[in-house]
Amino acid sequence: MIAIGLTLLGIALIWYTKYRTGSGGEAKTNEDEEELQLIYNKTIALISDEKYYLNKNVKLSDLASELSYNERQVSRAINRFSSGNFNKxxxxxxxxxxxxxxxxxxxxxxxxxxxxxxxxxxxxxxxxxxxxxxxxxxxxxxxxxxxxx
The missing domain is CATH 1.10.10.60 (Homeodomain-like)
Structure with a gap:
């Protein structure tokens, strides 16, 4: 009986996590989107102002470090708001x-x-x-x- 209860509780938790709606999930998404936009804008400013693109050996890790973000954040911002990956x-x-x-x-x-x-x-x-x-x-x-x- 306890096993069935735990199983049903687990299923309910999975369902809730997967299908929940409301401001909690949306707020997080909006915050993420705004943060990515901010990172992207800072990335463009740095690349343009410092002519970062002229460096033949430019790497995502160097750019992220210069911007004080991690590589994943900068990569996500570039992928989200530009038409390709870092190299493109x-x-x-x-x-x-x-x-x-x-x-x-x-x-x-x-x-x-x-x-x-x-x-x-x-x-x-x-x-x-x-x-x-x-x-x-x-x-x-x-x-x-x-x-x-």
Missing amino acids: FINSFRIEYSKELLIGGQFDHYTIEAIADECGFSNKVSFYNAFKSDTGMSPTQFRAAKQSS
Whole structure:
């Protein structure tokens, strides 16, 4: 009889935990969402202001440490509010910077490999792949299209 009672109590507890509604669960979710948004905003500010993306060896752990959060929190914020993981997030800043260099005129004498290096990419292939994924064209095509217009 006690075993049946404990079993029913266990089932009720599991059901309550899984299906409960109300402000308790929602408040926690809203707090989490606000905290993630705050972390994401701080991450963008640091990356932009300090040009963190130019560091070829940038790691999530370094960024998290600089922001005084743990890696999991920063990763969750990036995954939640950007269109990809940490690497894709960093590469999006690098691509935007590379576009400026490709069309600015000041770097017209730079090779594509030199532009990649200047933007924080460790090699030409990863630059080409990230650039093409983001813009739909290669850096060379992008430069030519912007120079002709």
